[in-house]
Amino acid sequence: MALDYDVPEDKRALYWLGDQLIEWRNPVMVVVLIVTGLFAYWTFQLRLVTSFGDLLPQSHEFVKIHNKYSGTFGGANNIVVMYSVKDGTIFTKEHLTDIFKMTEGMDTVYGVNHNQIESIGHRTVRHLKVAAGGTLRAEPVMLRAPQSQDEVDEIRRIVHNAENVYGLIVSLDDKSALIRANFIEGRLDYRRIFDDVNSKVIEPFEGPNVEIYAAGEPRLYGWVYKYAGDVFFILVVTYCIEWVLRWLYFHDWRGSLRPTLTGIIAAFWGLGFVHLIGLALDPLMLVMPFLITARAVSHAIQMHDRYYEEFEKSGWHKRRAIVAAFAELFVPTFSGITTDAFGVLVIILVPVIMLQKLAITASWWILAITISEMLLNPIVYYYLKPPEPEFVVLRERGAFRKWIESFTHVLLSPAGKTGTLVFWAALTLVGVFFMRGLTIGDPTSASPLLFDDSFYNVSHSKIQDSFGGVEPLIVVTEGYDKDAMKDPQVLRTMEKFQRTLERDKDIGYSFSLADIIRAVNRVFHELEPKWAVIPDSWTDIGGLFFIFFSGSPPTETAKYVDPSYTTAHVTFFAKNHQGDNIRRIIQRCKNFIAENPMEKASFKLAGGLIGVLAAANEELVRNDLLMNFLGFFTIWVILLFTYRSFVCGIYILGPLIASNILVNAYMAVNNIGVNIHTLPLVTVGVGFGVDYGLYIISRIIEEIQVKGDLDDAVREALVTSGKAVTFTAVTMIVSTAFWITSNIRFNAEMGLLLAIWMGVSYVGSQTLLPVLVAVFKPKFIMREALTKAPKPAVAAARQA
Amino acid sequence: MHLGLWSSIAIVFGFSIVVIALDEYVAKPWRQRRWQARAESGDKEAQELLKVARSAKVYDE
Numbered sequence: 001m002a003l004d005y006d007v008p009e010d011k012r013a014l015y016w017l018g019d020q021l022i023e024w025r026n027p028v029m030v031v032v033l034i035v036t037g038l039f040a041y042w043t044f045q046l047r048l049v050t051s052f053g054d055l056l057p058q059s060h061e062f063v064k065i066h067n068k069y070s071g072t073f074g075g076a077n078n079i080v081v082m083y084s085v086k087d088g089t090i091f092t093k094e095h096l097t098d099i100f101k102m103t104e105g106m107d108t109v110y111g112v113n114h115n116q117i118e119s120i121g122h123r124t125v126r127h128l129k130v131a132a133g134g135t136l137r138a139e140p141v142m143l144r145a146p147q148s149q150d151e152v153d154e155i156r157r158i159v160h161n162a163e164n165v166y167g168l169i170v171s172l173d174d175k176s177a178l179i180r181a182n183f184i185e186g187r188l189d190y191r192r193i194f195d196d197v198n199s200k201v202i203e204p205f206e207g208p209n210v211e212i213y214a215a216g217e218p219r220l221y222g223w224v225y226k227y228a229g230d231v232f233f234i235l236v237v238t239y240c241i242e243w244v245l246r247w248l249y250f251h252d253w254r255g256s257l258r259p260t261l262t263g264i265i266a267a268f269w270g271l272g273f274v275h276l277i278g279l280a281l282d283p284l285m286l287v288m289p290f291l292i293t294a295r296a297v298s299h300a301i302q303m304h305d306r307y308y309e310e311f312e313k314s315g316w317h318k319r320r321a322i323v324a325a326f327a328e329l330f331v332p333t334f335s336g337i338t339t340d341a342f343g344v345l346v347i348i349l350v351p352v353i354m355l356q357k358l359a360i361t362a363s364w365w366i367l368a369i370t371i372s373e374m375l376l377n378p379i380v381y382y383y384l385k386p387p388e389p390e391f392v393v394l395r396e397r398g399a400f401r402k403w404i405e406s407f408t409h410v411l412l413s414p415a416g417k418t419g420t421l422v423f424w425a426a427l428t429l430v431g432v433f434f435m436r437g438l439t440i441g442d443p444t445s446a447s448p449l450l451f452d453d454s455f456y457n458v459s460h461s462k463i464q465d466s467f468g469g470v471e472p473l474i475v476v477t478e479g480y481d482k483d484a485m486k487d488p489q490v491l492r493t494m495e496k497f498q499r500t501l502e503r504d505k506d507i508g509y510s511f512s513l514a515d516i517i518r519a520v521n522r523v524f525h526e527l528e529p530k531w532a533v534i535p536d537s538w539t540d541i542g543g544l545f546f547i548f549f550s551g552s553p554p555t556e557t558a559k560y561v562d563p564s565y566t567t568a569h570v571t572f573f574a575k576n577h578q579g580d581n582i583r584r585i586i587q588r589c590k591n592f593i594a595e596n597p598m599e600k601a602s603f604k605l606a607g608g609l610i611g612v613l614a615a616a617n618e619e620l621v622r623n624d625l626l627m628n629f630l631g632f633f634t635i636w637v638i639l640l641f642t643y644r645s646f647v648c649g650i651y652i653l654g655p656l657i658a659s660n661i662l663v664n665a666y667m668a669v670n671n672i673g674v675n676i677h678t679l680p681l682v683t684v685g686v687g688f689g690v691d692y693g694l695y696i697i698s699r700i701i702e703e704i705q706v707k708g709d710l711d712d713a714v715r716e717a718l719v720t721s722g723k724a725v726t727f728t729a730v731t732m733i734v735s736t737a738f739w740i741t742s743n744i745r746f747n748a749e750m751g752l753l754l755a756i757w758m759g760v761s762y763v764g765s766q767t768l769l770p771v772l773v774a775v776f777k778p779k780f781i782m783r784e785a786l787t788k789a790p791k792p793a794v795a796a797a798r799q800a
Numbered sequence: 801m802h803l804g805l806w807s808s809i810a811i812v813f814g815f816s817i818v819v820i821a822l823d824e825y826v827a828k829p830w831r832q833r834r835w836q837a838r839a840e841s842g843d844k845e846a847q848e849l850l851k852v853a854r855s856a857k858v859y860d861e
Contacts, residue, residue, distance in 0.1 A: 234801040239812045243819055251831070253823040257816065317859040386860050388828070390835070390853035454860065 018326035023123035039272025049280035066607035089174035111187035194222025213459035259300030265372035270365025340687035434665035441579020469508020469573035645780030657765025683735035689761030729762035
């Protein structure tokens with residue numbers, strides 16, 4: 001069937017396109033179904049994987065140093081297990097046997113670096129022993145599980161006299177011992193490590209008098225994987241809630257089904273593409289697919305609502321209604337999808353692989369909505385039976401419509417306009433005031449990925465309480481030549497570095513080669529404290545090192561110093577990883593390094609968890625403002641071309657900027673920091689907000705072309721598109737807010753923040769945007785006034 | 801509560817079928833009967849709605 005009826009001349013091409021899609025529905029449907037089938041197949045191949053390296057800004061100097069030395073000096077992937085007794089001390093045969101066996105168990109956990117386990121039960125933790133004839137030997141603290149009380153007493157004596165043990169891996173009150181293990185970055189299978197640690201290190205040794213706590217990044221991600229199963233529950237519940245809400249709104253099951261099809265097809269295209277380009281799904285980013293699907297559903301609701309509206313207007317002509325809905329919503333839908341896709345794509349500028357992957361996959365996924373929503377829409381409607389007229393009419397006359405009409409009447413009254421402008425100005429000022437407290441990095445010492453009362457965070461704080469600090473900051477001392485680490489000035493500077501930084505309230509303790517040489521020198525001089533110093537000559541130092549390391553294989557000594565004595569490290573154990581503290585500690589390190597140059601070596605920042613978090617935070621500071629600016633600028637450019645107006649972007653983005661300020665203020669007040677996970681929030685949130693504005697502005701233009709009066713056009717836009725926007729916003733906010741039930745705090749917070757973002761931007765698009773348009777009468781809208789006569793079909797239908 | 805991929809798919813699929821069936825065979829007939837009753841009792845809005853519905857000629861092609 002050709003277009004043998006009157007259609008608006010400026011949209012004739014779009015009407016023709018819609019009609020042709022119906023005409024060629026079978027081949028188009030077959031092609032789309034085949035491609036969707038392929039993507040669906042790839043979707044089911046997708047794996048849930050987190051790669052720690054992907055979270056790091058790989059181009060940052062700190063991360064380069066971390067990558068270079070993490071294999072030898074230890075990285076950020078430590079698991080710390082604390083064995084703690086309630087009554088008595090760990091120095092009993094039973095408890096020491098437990099610690100020894102736990103250490104053996106840790107040595108068999110998948111991916112563990114066997115040379116980087118620290119525990120009094122491990123061969124690499126040694127003490128100096130003076131043997132018969134005056135020779136010195138470095139021997140493991142425990143060669144086996146103690147067989148008698150004498151052996152227990154001997155171990156206690158050794159621990160109390162070893163600087164590298166007492167206070168570091170055995171607590172000063174003798175109640176707790178640590179087993180610290182570093183994992184090889186390329187073999188991080190978080191799920192397997194989590195299960196292994198549980199079955200080999202924790203569960204067999206729990207008892208009425210024993211408490212075992214485990215912390216560290218691999219453990220944390222293990223918990224995240226464990227909780228990732230919640231996602232299915234959340235998805236099922238939100239799906240059911242959305243179905244019921246859409247059914248209540250449309251009074252018809254088609255209104256529930258149609259947006260679901262759009263969402264499912266877009267999800268297959270998006271997830272399949274993720275697998276196709278060799279990526280995996282990150283459990284921490286699971287909220288993102290949901291949000292993108294929600295966006296597809298949101299566009300579909302607009303289209304469905306418009307279809308019903310056009311169905312009545314066209315005199316109950318299904319095909320004409322489908323084509324009209326397609327053509328009339330083409331501009332706002334396509335602009336919405338493009339702004340969303342390119343808005344999210346700016347995340348690619350942040351040099352963090354996970355965010356770059358997110359940018360690519362999310363952009364593709366959003367663009368896939370073009371297929372599922374725009375291309376297939378006319379075809380699917382054509383296949384479905386048309387809705388019963390009484391339900392279409394009923395929908396237009398329900399209480400919801402009446403409520404929207406009353407609200408619009410109040411909003412567009414003189415008092416309503418003034419009140420709206422004053423309200424938003426005041427709210428934005430309050431937001432600006434509070435957002436100054438926004439933190440870059442983590443604002444709390446606990447992990448922001450899980451809740452404060454989660455078992456992981458409780459374990460983390462228990463270990464911190466007993467040992468003062470477990471989060472490593474590794475500063476590498478890089479010599480210019482071999483044997484540089486035997487130079488007295490280098491060792492003294494390392495020692496001075498330790499004493500200087502230990503004055504910081506958030507550094508628990510530190511360790512370096514200087515500690516070993518002082519301890520060896522003291523033992524060599526019959527334990528006299530005055531000899532716990534660094535010798536003056538490198539030959540003496542070399543001799544002492546020989547004594548200490550001679551009994552150990554190179555794989556064990558490498559964690560302190562490389563075999564040529566060119567490179568070593570100073571490791572500080574921080575009490576927390578709060579953003580402000582990391583910044584201060586790193587600045588102190590930089591100050592010390594600048595003030596204390598060495599002749600034969602230099603300090604390189606920084607590895608360990610604190611080092612890589614410092615790098616991530618520095619990148620966040622660098623990119624946060626840039627991303628905000630580029631996100632908004634990209635949308636402004638697309639709006640410039642869509643509406644051929646420089647000011648259109650200001651009208652649509654104004655409420656979004658205000659929303660952004662308010663959400664940032666909320667984050668600051670509630671102690672939620674800007675980190676690698678919350679950074680994409682702005683671009684994702686802006687995408688939702690801009691969609692609302694686009695539908696309103698497009699409808700205002702459409703109405704003013706026929707009506708000629710701006711206030712009437714704004715009113716009509718609010719009760720038609722605005723009604724659908726209101727419904728969309730309500731369903732999106734309800735379903736997104738349901739994420740607060742997630743055990744993963746990050747997902748819960750993202751859900752809450754995005755719900756707030758959508759809520760605030762929705763209110764902005766329904767109040768501030770129309771009032772701004774009504775008050776300032778922008779040219780890009782006014783120039784369209786009375787450029788069209790009413791559509792004959794519409795007029796006829798209304799007359800009838 | 802933990803759900804797996806396939807159990808989730810089964811639940812949402814089953815739920816959708818139930819909603820469609822309830823809408824077609826329970827809600828719509830009930831709503832029609834309700835509007836009919838309201839129209840018979842003199843409700844103007846209901847009478848107008850039914851008039852629109854009965855006079856509407858749907859072009860389904």
